[in-house]
Amino acid sequence: MQFADFAARANDIEAEPADLAKTALLRDLFATAGEDLPVVARFVQGRVFPAWQSSTLDIGPNLCYEAIARAAGQNVTAADVEERLAELGEIGAVAASFDFGGQRGLAAFGAGGQSDLTVAGVDDELRQLAAAEGSGSQDRKLDTLFGLFNRCSAAEARYLARLVLSEMRIGVGEGTVRDAVAEAFLVDAEDAAAIRDDEAETEVEEAARDRRDAAIATVERALQVSNDYGRVAVVARDEGRDGLDAVELDVGRPVQAMLAQAGTVTDALDEWGEAAVETKFDGARVQVHYGSGEAGNAVEEEEVSLFSRNMEDVTDALPEVVEFVEAEIDQPVILDGEVVAVDDAGAPLPFQEILRRFRRKHDVEQMREEITVELRAFDCLHAAGDDLLTQPVTERHARLAELLGHTEAVSELLLSDDAEEIEHYEADALEAGHEGIMLKNPVSPYSPGNRGKNWLKRKPDVETLDLVVTGAEWGEGRRAKFLGTFLLSARVEDADGDDEFRTIGKVATGITDEKLAELTELLEPDIVSQSGTEVDLRPTTVFEVGYEEIQVSPTYSSGYALRFPRFVEVREDKTPETADSLTRVERLAEEQ
Numbered sequence: 001m002q003f004a005d006f007a008a009r010a011n012d013i014e015a016e017p018a019d020l021a022k023t024a025l026l027r028d029l030f031a032t033a034g035e036d037l038p039v040v041a042r043f044v045q046g047r048v049f050p051a052w053q054s055s056t057l058d059i060g061p062n063l064c065y066e067a068i069a070r071a072a073g074q075n076v077t078a079a080d081v082e083e084r085l086a087e088l089g090e091i092g093a094v095a096a097s098f099d100f101g102g103q104r105g106l107a108a109f110g111a112g113g114q115s116d117l118t119v120a121g122v123d124d125e126l127r128q129l130a131a132a133e134g135s136g137s138q139d140r141k142l143d144t145l146f147g148l149f150n151r152c153s154a155a156e157a158r159y160l161a162r163l164v165l166s167e168m169r170i171g172v173g174e175g176t177v178r179d180a181v182a183e184a185f186l187v188d189a190e191d192a193a194a195i196r197d198d199e200a201e202t203e204v205e206e207a208a209r210d211r212r213d214a215a216i217a218t219v220e221r222a223l224q225v226s227n228d229y230g231r232v233a234v235v236a237r238d239e240g241r242d243g244l245d246a247v248e249l250d251v252g253r254p255v256q257a258m259l260a261q262a263g264t265v266t267d268a269l270d271e272w273g274e275a276a277v278e279t280k281f282d283g284a285r286v287q288v289h290y291g292s293g294e295a296g297n298a299v300e301e302e303e304v305s306l307f308s309r310n311m312e313d314v315t316d317a318l319p320e321v322v323e324f325v326e327a328e329i330d331q332p333v334i335l336d337g338e339v340v341a342v343d344d345a346g347a348p349l350p351f352q353e354i355l356r357r358f359r360r361k362h363d364v365e366q367m368r369e370e371i372t373v374e375l376r377a378f379d380c381l382h383a384a385g386d387d388l389l390t391q392p393v394t395e396r397h398a399r400l401a402e403l404l405g406h407t408e409a410v411s412e413l414l415l416s417d418d419a420e421e422i423e424h425y426e427a428d429a430l431e432a433g434h435e436g437i438m439l440k441n442p443v444s445p446y447s448p449g450n451r452g453k454n455w456l457k458r459k460p461d462v463e464t465l466d467l468v469v470t471g472a473e474w475g476e477g478r479r480a481k482f483l484g485t486f487l488l489s490a491r492v493e494d495a496d497g498d499d500e501f502r503t504i505g506k507v508a509t510g511i512t513d514e515k516l517a518e519l520t521e522l523l524e525p526d527i528v529s530q531s532g533t534e535v536d537l538r539p540t541t542v543f544e545v546g547y548e549e550i551q552v553s554p555t556y557s558s559g560y561a562l563r564f565p566r567f568v569e570v571r572e573d574k575t576p577e578t579a580d581s582l583t584r585v586e587r588l589a590e591e592q
């Protein structure tokens with residue numbers, strides 16, 4: 001597919017306001033994408049790599065502005081690009097406003113007046129660019145990007161720039177892609193038409209909706225297991241439902257972590273009759289993969305990979321965990337757990353300590369001397385060729401105990417229907433320095449990526465919120481070089497499961513000068529526009545924030561405001577998608 005065709009289709013999708021009509025346009029794009037289907041399924045979400053892969057393009061906005069400036073001609077500088085960005089508000093519009101082709105004359109676009117860029121070609125070049133490492137790699141990245149922009153028409157430049165900065169902004173999120181894949185390859189055209197037909201009989205429409213929902217559920221499961229929209233789209237097209245049902249976990253590829261909601265012992269017992277109770281360890285989530293890429297009974301390649309809850313590869317930062325797994329496990333597994341920092345007596349240390357080790361890239365051995373980390377596994381997703389996602393909690397835990405014994409490394413699971421017994425368990429957990437307890441529905445499966453009601457977390461501490469930083473203000477006087485006030489937003493999921501962010505307050509308290517410098521360095525590359533001292537930020541960073549009260553307030557778009565917000569820490573282990581939702585804010589507001 002020509003990149004120009006892709007850009008034109010993306011433009012149509014962006015312009016379409018109605019959700020079902022948007023899905024239909026995307027469905028048609030997928031149905032005609034041919035061999036470019038996997039790439040197109042990622043590009044529409046602003047992705048080059050599937051979610052399970054740790055690779056990123058790693059192109060900061062400044063490099064992108066520089067490349068656009070260079071392609072725009074001799075008189076244009078990166079500062080001009082930034083200025084235009086402040087005026088137009090988004091990089092796609094900026095890129096489309098320059099005349100890249102003009103430099104070389106229209107002849108450069110060939111006879112049809114079109115560029116020669118293809119979807120596959122753009123994908124190839126962006127992947128090569130991501131692989132560039134070492135000295136001179138920034139220059140090589142700039143050259144490649146310049147080369148791409150230089151070949152773009154205005155329409156193509158709009159979407160290339162957005163792709164490069166991973167923000168497609170065409171209103172297509174994971175939910176829309178999932179539905180479009182189902183409609184393109186699994187749903188009858190008649191059913192797809194019936195759900196869009198206002199005149200259709202209710203019964204016909206309902207039956208069509210049920211069949212479509214079932215198809216969507218099939219696609220959803222395959223996505224949860226593989227984390228790869230490109231691959232799932234191709235399997236749906238080439239192998240249909242059976243193919244999707246056969247998509248299994250792959251040792252070595254991270255799965256999205258199952259998440260928990262806040263809840264009480266009464267909630268748990270009322271709902272399930274009995275609860276599986278575990279310690280809530282205060283560490284960082286880690287998914288352990290051991291074995292080769294091939295699921296089977298024998299370990300073909302003794303390799304350990306560790307992933308964070310964002311599916312980032314953190315293996316190199318945690319050599320003790322790697323050594324532990326190598327020593328203790330002799331079959332391919334995928335385990336879920338927490339890595340905790342412990343003192344010399346094995347007692348848990350505060351969460352902040354593990355953050356000093358987790359994701360560390362330098363001086364790992366030196367830090368290992370200072371802070372000891374250990375694995376606390378609480379779930380087993382795969383063992384010796386068996387996928388266990390659909391097995392109940394108790395069964396998965398039993399497999400875990402079979403693998404590692406009833407040792408410190410495995411959470412101790414109490415199955416109980418007695419509130420008093422559970423409260424004792426909790427008191428013991430707190431006494432031992434843990435964060436609280438987890439209550440799990442004993443018969444529930446493992447639902448990747450899902451913050452459902454089957455896992456409840458109970459912690460007695462005052463709640464904090466994990467909020468996304470979506471704006472900031474430059475300081476004054478001595479602090480003029482630093483961003484000093486940060487605009488916070490809560491996550492809202494729309495009907496398609498896509499995230500948007502609604503403001504809830506500003507935090508400026510609790511931050512030292514040293515920390516401000518660090519935060520400025522962290523956030524500056526994410527500035528998308530500036531007006532006066534206020535900047536808009538790409539939503540990438542999550543702050544943990546304390547507060548005294550949540551108030552209903554018209555000042556912010558969430559409808560709430562935080563009273564006395566105070567900065568606690570950057571949640572480096574979280575992304576905007578796992579930040580706190582407005583629903584949680586609403587619930588906390590009601591409970592106070």
Ligand SMILES: Nc1ncnc2c1ncn2[C@@H]1O[C@H](COP(=O)(O)OP(=O)(O)OP(=O)(O)O)[C@@H](O)[C@H]1O
Nearest residue numbers: 259260278279280281282284285338378411438457
């Ligand atoms: N036994 C356990 N079972 C499941 N999760 C556990 C357990 N012990 C600790 N955890 C941690 O608790 C987290 C569950 O809480 P939640 O999904 O709300 O994450 P969170 O927003 O980071 O919560 P918090 O800020 O309370 O840690 C898990 O992601 C995991 O990291």
